[in-house]
Amino acid sequence: MKIIYRYIIKSFVKPFIITFFFALFILLMQYLWKYVDDLVGKGLEISIILELLFYASATFVATAAPLAILLSSLMTFGNLGERYEIVAIKSAGIPISRLFTPLLILAIIIGCGTFLFANYITPKAFEKSKNLMHDIKDQKPTLAIEEGVFYDGFDNYVIRIGNKKRDNVTIEEILIYDHSKGQGNTTITYAKKGTMKITDDKKYMLFRLYDGFYWDESQNINSRDVAKSQYPLLRAVFKEQYKRFDISSFQFQKSEDNFYQATNQTLSLKELKLKIDTLKINIQELEDTPSKYFFGSLYFFNNVIRSDTVSFSTCDLASDLKYEEMDFEKKKDIINFAQMGSTNFFSTIQYSYDNLFWHMHSLWMHQIEVHRKFTLSVACILFFFIGAPLGSIIRKGGIAIPLVVTILFFIFYFIISIIGEKVSKGDLIPVYFGMWFSTFLLIPICIFLSYKATIDSSIFSIEEQFKWFSKLKIVRYFNSKKANEDTSTLS
Numbered sequence: 001m002k003i004i005y006r007y008i009i010k011s012f013v014k015p016f017i018i019t020f021f022f023a024l025f026i027l028l029m030q031y032l033w034k035y036v037d038d039l040v041g042k043g044l045e046i047s048i049i050l051e052l053l054f055y056a057s058a059t060f061v062a063t064a065a066p067l068a069i070l071l072s073s074l075m076t077f078g079n080l081g082e083r084y085e086i087v088a089i090k091s092a093g094i095p096i097s098r099l100f101t102p103l104l105i106l107a108i109i110i111g112c113g114t115f116l117f118a119n120y121i122t123p124k125a126f127e128k129s130k131n132l133m134h135d136i137k138d139q140k141p142t143l144a145i146e147e148g149v150f151y152d153g154f155d156n157y158v159i160r161i162g163n164k165k166r167d168n169v170t171i172e173e174i175l176i177y178d179h180s181k182g183q184g185n186t187t188i189t190y191a192k193k194g195t196m197k198i199t200d201d202k203k204y205m206l207f208r209l210y211d212g213f214y215w216d217e218s219q220n221i222n223s224r225d226v227a228k229s230q231y232p233l234l235r236a237v238f239k240e241q242y243k244r245f246d247i248s249s250f251q252f253q254k255s256e257d258n259f260y261q262a263t264n265q266t267l268s269l270k271e272l273k274l275k276i277d278t279l280k281i282n283i284q285e286l287e288d289t290p291s292k293y294f295f296g297s298l299y300f301f302n303n304v305i306r307s308d309t310v311s312f313s314t315c316d317l318a319s320d321l322k323y324e325e326m327d328f329e330k331k332k333d334i335i336n337f338a339q340m341g342s343t344n345f346f347s348t349i350q351y352s353y354d355n356l357f358w359h360m361h362s363l364w365m366h367q368i369e370v371h372r373k374f375t376l377s378v379a380c381i382l383f384f385f386i387g388a389p390l391g392s393i394i395r396k397g398g399i400a401i402p403l404v405v406t407i408l409f410f411i412f413y414f415i416i417s418i419i420g421e422k423v424s425k426g427d428l429i430p431v432y433f434g435m436w437f438s439t440f441l442l443i444p445i446c447i448f449l450s451y452k453a454t455i456d457s458s459i460f461s462i463e464e465q466f467k468w469f470s471k472l473k474i475v476r477y478f479n480s481k482k483a484n485e486d487t488s489t490l491s
Contacts, residue, residue: 004089005102012076012103019075020068027060028053038136052132058125062118066379067410069107073387074394074402076103081395090456097454100388104381111380118373119269127266145196147171154205154245156180169195174209176243187216191241198247207243214238264362264369272370279363286356364425371435378439379413385446389453413438 032039032053039049077099080086090096145151147164157180162173174194178187191212198205215235267275386409387402394401416438424434 001094001098004094004099008076008080008099009102009106011079012072012106015075016068016072019071020064023064023067023071024057024060027064028057031056031060035133038133044136048132048136052129052136055125055129055132059122059129062114062122062373062376065110065114066376066383066413067406069110069380070383070387070409071402071406073103073107073384074391074405075399077388077391078394078396078398078402081392086392086395095454096392096456097450099392103388104384107381107384111377114380115373115377118376123266123268127263130263130266154247157245169197171196174207174212176207187214189214189241189243203247205245205247207245209241209243210239212238212241214241264366267366267369269370269373272366276363276366276370279359279366283356283359283363286352286359360427361425364427364431367431368421368424368435371432375417375435375439379442382439382442382446383409383413385450386442389446389449392453393449413442416441 077086080099086096086099089099145153145159145161145164147161150158150160152158156178158177160175161171162175164171170193172193174189174191176189177185178189179185181187189209189212191209193211194207194209196205196207213236215233217233264272264275387406390405391402394405396402417435420434420437423429424431
């Protein structure tokens with residue numbers, strides 16, 4: 001048996017490694033497709049892109065592991081069945097359940113490793129990838145001033161270059177619009193020719209302009225400078241002029257690593273439990289706040305109305321008279337005070353409700369993250385109990401049929417998982433039920449397939465399906481009718 005176990009493990013490991021990295025690549029391409037608009041045109045270094053891909057791929061390891069187990073187990077037992085190796089092993093008196101043992105132990109080990117990875121590595125990788133993507137989104141596009149185009153990449157400036165030489169330094173017909181005063185195109189600089197270059201530290205863009213003029217027609221009516229208020233149009237001619245623009249914002253700069261540290265996806269299991277306990281305490285306090293405020297406001301209002309000494313603002317509401325015996329002004333003051341109190345109470349209730357809902361939503365998100373760490377690990381074992389029996393039943397090796405079956409089961413599992421997660425966020429069902437609902441659906445399928453594989457059933461055989469189809473009454477009716485017609489024709 002040791003030789004058989006070693007042979008089965010060897011047949012499983014190679015497809016598992018290939019399918020794991022293949023699944024990781026597919027998930028990573030989906031991630032890049034989602035953020036491609038934020039990456040293109042930023043002039044990012046290859047090291048930054050590789051770093052982002054590394055952290056992003058680390059967040060998909062827990063998702064790719066169950067998919068790799070399902071596909072590799074299908075391929076392994078499909079190849080064994082196609083080469084009649086399972087038949088030979090069974091003929092030696094070894095049940096197929098014993099063939100599942102080494103790979104089941106391996107699937108359990110992979111599942112435990114997936115949990116540890118999702119608990120300790122994935123939160124850190126998610127935090128790093130989010131911080132890096134946030135920095136990339138904040139970075140400005142690559143500095144590229146084309147000829148004949150109005151370029152507005154600099155803050156408060158618009159530049160147009162009529163002609164640019166091949167050296168990308170010498171330029172002609174330069175227009176620079178200064179919008180720093182917030183009055184439109186009122187300050188303009190024009191030069192017939194010039195040069196532009198970036199400093200060695202890549203922090204500034206230097207323009208050296210020749211043979212040009214400058215005018216400023218901005219309104220200075222409110223200026224203390226008498227000359228500017230009397231002469232709103234200023235014009236000057238220059239032979240040579242320098243302009244410097246800050247381009248440090250075009251360079252990639254990393255922010256603090258703790259920008260996304262407080263989110264639920266960046267916490268380990270221990271940290272999530274502590275956060276959940278804190279949220280439950282806060283929710284309990286928020287639930288008691290409206291009632292305390294309500295009874296407190298009633299007590300205050302009652303004392304204001306009945307006390308001989310307490311007054312509110314400038315209106316003396318204290319009185320021993322009944323409401324019907326009060327004059328018009330006193331009634332008006334009491335009504336205004338009651339209206340103001342009800343408005344304040346409604347605002348407090350609304351604020352308390354919004355605050356309570358936010359804390360409840362945060363609680364659900366943290367509970368979902370706790371269950372997600374376990375469901376993906378359990379999915380590794382369940383997908384093995386789907387792939388291994390199904391491969392021994394289908395008995396088709398290669399990649400075509402196992403890949404189709406894997407995609408179908410994987411899509412089914414994750415659609416149900418997403419539905420359960422979405423429903424759990426709305427408090428329609430308990431969080432644990434929504435997160436484990438897809439697992440509950442897979443368990444009967446695993447039991448059914450394992451049982452059919454144990455009794456050597458051929459439920460997915462084409463011949464068996466044709467036999468079952470031919471037993472239907474409507475099929476037998478048409479077959480008998482056709483046979484009668486053939487008999488009458490012969491006669």
